[in-house]
Amino acid sequence: MLYELLITFKSTDTVILLLILAILANILLKLVKVDLLMKDKVLIALLVVGLFCLLASLAINFANKSYFQSIVFNLVFYIFLVLGATTIIIYIHKALGEIIYLATYDQLTGIYNKNNLHKMLKNKIMIAQKRNRPLSILFIDINNFKSINDDLGHEAGDIILYSVVQEIKKHIRKTDIFIRYGGDEFILILPETNKDDAEQIALRVEKQIINLEIDLNISISYGIANFPEDAKHTNELIEIADSRMYQHKNYIKAQPNEHSKVNLRQ
Structure with a gap:
């Protein structure tokens, strides 16, 4: 029976068996489409089944029915082995998903975070080139x-950030990449877009932010940089756009009612 077989196993054999069962359990999870967010309910259900089988095994053992006991032992062993493998897989999937999400997206706004900026911009520059x-x-x-x-x-600041991001998302294309650069700073990567078109997008976004339906007067400053006209490398493009954004900000401070008359493209 299984018990006699297991005691002859080497440690490597046990590891291989566990890996095989883990793979099978993973396939099972995918087939039944278990929602990973429901991991606790799945775990509780498996534990209840395993505990029931363990109690049954003890009861049969107490009754000294060795034949039935060995069958139940096999069943209990498999259940708990699959339980362990399934639990590990669920938690690994969940942990990896959370790690990938945190490394990729901004938690507050749901858009890309700064970690993705240089890689994404470099990739889009290569395509444009x-x-x-x-x-x-x-x-x-x-x-x-x-x-x-x-x-x-x-x-309140978080509410403003979220509201601004949601409004901007309404007025950009699916091909545009929206990144939270840090704090209250954001970068839009606009493929297939020259300076004139980029400025039209900026003006449209600026107008919508000014008219945002909240109890505060919110406005933005922005700067535009273009590949290949202004620069051909990621850092240079970001620095130029950042510098022009500060030009716009300083102009707004001096002329608060004339947001976009300063030339932000030169």
Whole structure:
């Protein structure tokens, strides 16, 4: 029987068996489409079944029915082995999913975080260069955001950030890449977009943010940089767009009612 077979196993044999069962359990999870967010319910159900079988095994052993006991032992062994493998797989899937999400997306806004900027921008530049097409980036900053945090608290600041991001997402294309650069700064990567088109996108976004239906006057500053006209490398494009964004911000401070008359493309 299985018990006599197991005691002859080497450690390597046991590891291989566990791996095989883990793979089978993983296939089973995919086939039944278990929602990984329901891992605790799955684990509890498996534990209940395993505990029931263990109690049954003890009861049969107490009754000294050795034949039935050996059958139940095999059943209990398999259940708990699959239980362990399944539990490990569920938690690994969950942990890896969370790690990948945190490494890729901003938790507050749900858009890409800064970790992706250089890789994504470099990739889009390579595509633009190969196709001999333009590419623009738009560097966006929320004006007076520090004052909002200081006066109203970080919770209010988070609401503003989320609202601004959701509004911007309504006015960009599916091919555009939206990244939270840090704090109240954002970058839009705009493939197949020259400076004139990028400025139209920026003006449209700026207008919608100013008209945002919240109890505060919110506005943005922005700067535009273009490949290949302004620069051909990621860092240079970001620096140029950042510099032009600060030009816009300084202009707004000097002329608060004339947001976009400064030339942000030169």
